[in-house]
Amino acid sequence: MRIRDDKVVGITNCNKTESGQIITTRRKCLNEQKDKTISYRAENVIGTGSFGVGVVFEAKCMETGEQVAIKKVLQDKRYKNRELQIMRMLEHPNVVELKHSFFSTTTTHTVKELYLNLVLEYVPETIYRASRHFTKMNLHMPLIYVQLYTYQICRAMNYLHGAVGVCHRDIKPQNILVNTITHELKICDFGSAKMLVPGEPNISYICSRYYRAPELIFGSTEYTTAIDMWSVEPIFPGESSVDQLVEIIKILGTPTREEIKNMNPRYNEFRFPQIKTQPWHKIFHREVTAEAMDLASRLLQYSPNLRCTALEACAHPFFDDLRDPRACLPNGGPLPRLFDFTAQELCGASVELRHRLIPEHVRESVGLF
Ligand SMILES: Nc1ncnc2c1ncn2[C@@H]1O[C@H](COP(=O)(O)OP(=O)(O)OP(=O)(O)O)[C@@H](O)[C@H]1O
Numbered sequence: 001m002r003i004r005d006d007k008v009v010g011i012t013n014c015n016k017t018e019s020g021q022i023i024t025t026r027r028k029c030l031n032e033q034k035d036k037t038i039s040y041r042a043e044n045v046i047g048t049g050s051f052g053v054g055v056v057f058e059a060k061c062m063e064t065g066e067q068v069a070i071k072k073v074l075q076d077k078r079y080k081n082r083e084l085q086i087m088r089m090l091e092h093p094n095v096v097e098l099k100h101s102f103f104s105t106t107t108t109h110t111v112k113e114l115y116l117n118l119v120l121e122y123v124p125e126t127i128y129r130a131s132r133h134f135t136k137m138n139l140h141m142p143l144i145y146v147q148l149y150t151y152q153i154c155r156a157m158n159y160l161h162g163a164v165g166v167c168h169r170d171i172k173p174q175n176i177l178v179n180t181i182t183h184e185l186k187i188c189d190f191g192s193a194k195m196l197v198p199g200e201p202n203i204s205y206i207c208s209r210y211y212r213a214p215e216l217i218f219g220s221t222e223y224t225t226a227i228d229m230w231s232v233e234p235i236f237p238g239e240s241s242v243d244q245l246v247e248i249i250k251i252l253g254t255p256t257r258e259e260i261k262n263m264n265p266r267y268n269e270f271r272f273p274q275i276k277t278q279p280w281h282k283i284f285h286r287e288v289t290a291e292a293m294d295l296a297s298r299l300l301q302y303s304p305n306l307r308c309t310a311l312e313a314c315a316h317p318f319f320d321d322l323r324d325p326r327a328c329l330p331n332g333g334p335l336p337r338l339f340d341f342t343a344q345e346l347c348g349a350s351v352e353l354r355h356r357l358i359p360e361h362v363r364e365s366v367g368l369f
Contacts, residue, residue: 012109016262019042019141021042022041022042022062022085023042023104024037025039025040025102025117026102031351032038038063038100039061040060040061040062040070040119041060042058042090043058045058045084054071054074054191056069056071058070058122060309061233067122068099068121069121069123070118070119070120071117072104072117072118073115074114075103075116081116082193083191085127087118089164089166090164092155093184093337093340094119094159094184094185095187096177097120097124098119098120098258099119100119101116101117101119102116102117102119103117104117118187122180123176123178123184123188124180125180126173126177126178127174128172130145130178131173140285140287143289145183146292146338148185148322148335148338149183150232150295150318150320152184152315152338153176153187154311154314155314155345156185156312157228158309158314158345159345160193161228161309162347163342163345166193166303167195168228169194169206169228170189170193170206170207171211171228171232172207172211174189176343177187183335184337185266185336192206192207196223196224201221202222202366204216207231209241211230213304214248214263215227217241217248218264219264219266220263220264220267224253224304225306225329226305227304228310229309229313230299231297232299233296233299233300245349249287251277251278252278252300252302253276253277254273254275260302261301262303263304269332289318291316291317292318294317295308295316295318298312299313309343311353312355315356315357322338323359339358339362340365341358342359
């Protein structure tokens with residue numbers, strides 16, 4: 001965990017984020033006497049927030065030529081921005097890097113509004129678009145990519161949950177960035193993320209449909225980081241919360257009283273149609289391997305306390321192909337960094353688990369034994 005050394009200084013006046021517009025701001029660095037001027041040239045818009053309060057645009061840093069993404073969000077002057085507070089603590093190969101942040105103002109019809117700008121490393125694709133590319137061609141994503149992406153999501157979740165104590169609360173393909181050349185993956189959008197404190201309630205109306213853990217659908221306010229692990233395996237389509245639950249029940253069967261208690265001890269409505277559990281091989285298409293189904297079944301557990309943790313997921317046999325010393329990308333290129341775990345990431349892991357996680361051929365370079 002780290003606290004970034006740059007401080008937000010000054011407020012930049014910029015009314016629009018139009019292509020070609022230059023945004024000039026200042027940055028204070030701890031080991032330098034004077035503030036540095038940094039200018040960004042806005043390029044195209046790459047995302048608009050669903051609540052209409054933000055925009056993400058591609059930009060180029062004029063001083064370094066570096067490509068960045070700037071997420072500009074309306075800032076309520078009464079509060080600190082939680083997304084910024086959390087992002088400043090994060091440093092991991094599978095989490096998008098916050099390079100810098102600054103405030104700017106916009107004046108529309110004499111109303112002056114304050115915006116927070118998060119300057120992020122730019123990653124060209126999302127898992128959403130990458131998987132749509134295969135679906136459009138009537139193809140399944142090749143297994144090696146499914147393994148690489150799922151593994152890196154789990155590694156990021158282990159870092160967030162275990163090392164930092166943050167729950168992302170909006171894991172979905174649109175918030176998972178991927179470089180389709182190196183196949184490095186980065187989690188973005190910490191706009192819903194929160195440090196969960198045991199015993200303190202949290203809102204249950206978070207996380208996007210399809211990816212919502214059943215305890216959220218049951219209205220739990222005492223959920224854990226296990227909600228993110230459910231979202232890693234999103235296979236249930238549904239139009240509303242109720243539909244979503246019906247889809248889940250159709251596959252996992254009706255939850256038992258014990259499972260309902262584990263999801264939300266305050267929930268006392270037990271009238272559900274009695275549906276039997278479906279065997280996993282009937283749910284997935286023929287090419288899905290036994291290991292993949294086993295991992296899915298461990299993630300899609302009603303009881304959050306029985307759901308696989310992120311580190312257990314990383315060690316799962318589904319990822320053994322990645323740990324093979326001969327493993328490489330389909331074009332023969334090297335795999336992205338997968339095993340350079342820090343002591344923080346492996347905190348609490350047994351020697352046996354460490355051995356599973358760090359394959360023998362890289363053990364010397366990692367040195368955590
Ligand atoms: N660092 C980045 N590099 C490239 N694209 C990015 C980056 N960060 C975000 N994006 C793109 O912008 C989109 C929106 O980003 P983000 O989810 O952080 O914003 P948001 O306002 O929270 O959006 P929403 O409300 O839809 O979740 C992402 O889905 C992604 O396509």
